[in-house]
Amino acid sequence: MSDSDTPAVPVWTLSTSEAVGVPAVPDGETLTEERLAELRTALVAFTSTPMVTLEAHPLPKRRAHAAGLPLDAVSPLALELSRLVAANAKTVSAVSQVAESGEVLYRMVVPAKVAAQLGKGLVKQMRSKAVANGVYDGLVDAATNVSIAKATFVPVGKAASGAGTATAGTTAGVVAAGGAITVAAPLVLMAIAVGASAYADQQRQRAIEHIADLLEKLHDDKLEHERSELDGCRDAIDKATALLLDRGKVGASLGLDSAVHAISTATEKAVRRVQKWEDALRAIVDNRVEVPDLQAAFPGIAEEGGEFRTHIELAALAIALKRRVVVLQGVEAGQSDPENPFENFVRSLRVDHQRIDELEARIDNVLLRLSTLELRPPNRLIDKVLTRGQVDSLLDTSYRLRAFGRGVADTGQTTDVVIEIEKHSDGTLMVLPARACTA
Numbered sequence: 001m002s003d004s005d006t007p008a009v010p011v012w013t014l015s016t017s018e019a020v021g022v023p024a025v026p027d028g029e030t031l032t033e034e035r036l037a038e039l040r041t042a043l044v045a046f047t048s049t050p051m052v053t054l055e056a057h058p059l060p061k062r063r064a065h066a067a068g069l070p071l072d073a074v075s076p077l078a079l080e081l082s083r084l085v086a087a088n089a090k091t092v093s094a095v096s097q098v099a100e101s102g103e104v105l106y107r108m109v110v111p112a113k114v115a116a117q118l119g120k121g122l123v124k125q126m127r128s129k130a131v132a133n134g135v136y137d138g139l140v141d142a143a144t145n146v147s148i149a150k151a152t153f154v155p156v157g158k159a160a161s162g163a164g165t166a167t168a169g170t171t172a173g174v175v176a177a178g179g180a181i182t183v184a185a186p187l188v189l190m191a192i193a194v195g196a197s198a199y200a201d202q203q204r205q206r207a208i209e210h211i212a213d214l215l216e217k218l219h220d221d222k223l224e225h226e227r228s229e230l231d232g233c234r235d236a237i238d239k240a241t242a243l244l245l246d247r248g249k250v251g252a253s254l255g256l257d258s259a260v261h262a263i264s265t266a267t268e269k270a271v272r273r274v275q276k277w278e279d280a281l282r283a284i285v286d287n288r289v290e291v292p293d294l295q296a297a298f299p300g301i302a303e304e305g306g307e308f309r310t311h312i313e314l315a316a317l318a319i320a321l322k323r324r325v326v327v328l329q330g331v332e333a334g335q336s337d338p339e340n341p342f343e344n345f346v347r348s349l350r351v352d353h354q355r356i357d358e359l360e361a362r363i364d365n366v367l368l369r370l371s372t373l374e375l376r377p378p379n380r381l382i383d384k385v386l387t388r389g390q391v392d393s394l395l396d397t398s399y400r401l402r403a404f405g406r407g408v409a410d411t412g413q414t415t416d417v418v419i420e421i422e423k424h425s426d427g428t429l430m431v432l433p434a435r436a437c438t439a
Contacts, residue, residue, distance in 0.1 A: 010094040010156045011036060012054045012084065014108075016185040016342035030154055040111060040416070050114045050342060052188055056085070056095070059103035059422055063430060066205075069198045073427025075246055077194065080187040081106060081423065087182075094154045102425030108191050109437060110417040117346050118192065118353070156182075189341045190245065193331045195419035195434035197241055200327065202433040203320035204234070211313045214305040223310050230266050230317050233259035237324050244331050256328075263321045270315035271359060277366045288374045291397055298370070302397040315363055319356055326352045364408045371405030 008030065031039065040053055071077055089099040098104055211227050236259040280297035291302055300306020326349055334345035375398050416437035422430040 007058075008094040008154050010056050010088070010092060010098060010154050012156050012182050012184075013039075014052050014054055014182050014184045014188050016050045016188050040109060050117070050188070050346075052111065052114065053109050054084075054187075055107040055109075056098045057105045057107060058101060059105045059424075062103075062422065062424070063432060068422075068430045068432040069194055069201065069241070071194070071245065071429040071431060073429075075429065076186065077190040077245065077421075077431070078423070078427060078429050080184065080190065081421070081429075084182065084184060084187065088156050092154060092156050095156055104423040106421040106423065108188075108195075108419040108421070110192060110419065110434075112416050115415075115417040118196065118349050185342050189331070189334050189345050191419050191421065191431070192434075193327050193334075193345070194245060194431040195417075197324050197327045198431050199433035199435070200320050200323035204317060204324070207313050207317035207320055211310060211317065214310045214313060217305045218300075218307065218310060220307065220310070223307070223314065226266065226269075226314055227317070229262050230314070230321060233262055233321055237321065237328070240328055241324070244328055244335070256325075259321075260325055263318055263325060266314065266318035267322055267356075267359065270311075270318055270363075273311050273315070274359065274362045274366060278362070281366065281369050284373065287372060288376050290376055291394065294373070294375070294397075301370075302393075302400065312363065312367070315359070319360055322352075322356055326356070367404040367408050371402050373401055375401075 011031070036053070085095055085099050088095040090096070208227075208231055215224055215227065236256045240256045277298065283297075295302055298308040300310075301308045329352070330345045330348040333348040334341035337344050375394050377394065417434050418437045419434050420432040422432070424430070
């Protein structure tokens with residue numbers, strides 16, 4: 001493919017306030033994917049202001065409705081995207097093509113530094129067990145399912161004439177240090193909020209599916225009641241999400257207060273259970289334990305499913321719902337002060353996220369510790385030959401313990417985060433769950 005055949009993709013550098021000392025991008029210069037990655041690195045290194053990049057690709061393939069959170073064509077996020085495109089459509093041909101297209105995939109890349117400010121739980125990288133749980137990192141053609149050729153990226157910016165920092169209803173642009181920088185705090189805030197909320201809801205759905213499978217075998221009414229109470233919070237959270245993202249006010253009639261109470265109660269139950277598990281693990285000597293002692297401390301751990309595994313999934317469900325509520329509270333705080341939305345948003349998220357992250361880390365540590373335990377036969381059998389059934393039982397339980405470690409999230413360095421937003425021909429949006437950037 002020749003350079004002339006390479007599609008040009010507009011890319012905006014978005015800031016939440018007036019940027020100072022950003023790397024220069026000469027007007028008219030196109031960027032390769034590698035050069036764009038270098039630019040992102042430089043933006044993180046040389047600026048203290050949170051900055052993201054936003055690309056506008058042709059939409060290769062629509063995702064199913066359940067894949068993300070839908071937004072109306074007149075939602076603030078849709079309007080902000082339209083304003084951004086309209087501001088540059090007459091001066092940049094690549095943007096003009098986006099303006100004329102009815103189907104667009106916006107791809108926002110949030111640097112790891114910014115993602116870390118919003119809490120470690122914004123995105124986790126899991127060790128994949130099946131292809132079905134993966135995602136397409138590259139863009140694929142809807143008809144052939146083949147990766148589309150690499151594009152060149154056209155930096156886009158709008159020089160402001162006496163423009164100051166943007167408020168919640170505007171998208172102003174500034175040029176700093178020769179670079180094309182657009183101040184778009186509302187756009188950045190809402191995109192991150194919806195992407196994070198979609199990701200948390202994706203985690204909720206997975207937890208619910210796991211719990212349903214476990215309870216089918218367990219037949220425990222108390223645990224079923226816990227599941228029902230938590231899943232019953234979804235309607236109130238969904239309504240509050242839609243209302244807040246349309247800049248409405250959340251009232252008591254939505255039932256969000258009762259939902260928050262139920263989620264907090266479930267979170268505290270998880271904390272108490274984790275404390276008991278930690279105490280039981282501390283009592284194990286030399287990392288070796290008999291199966292009866294292990295089952296006494298972790299009921300059902302040696303069985304398919306079991307009470308312990310259900311408690312783990314209930315904790316995961318409570319954490320996922322708590323993350324959605326925290327994002328809602330952050331959006332509400334950010335919108336309450338339109339002159340300074342991003343800073344308020346981050347401040348509101350940080351403390352609650354730290355508590356959730358600590359709980360999640362403690363659960364992960366319990367699972368990792370369990371995966372390293374060595375099983376030993378009961379003392380009364382040490383001098384005797386084990387039967388085939390006893391050997392099989394020990395091996396089966398040992399394999400189950402090892403599996404706990406494989407299911408723990410990768411707790412390594414925070415990665416860049418990708419938030420993809422589909423714009424459809426009728427103006428509606430589909431915001432996909434935030435995910436770790438692997439490209």
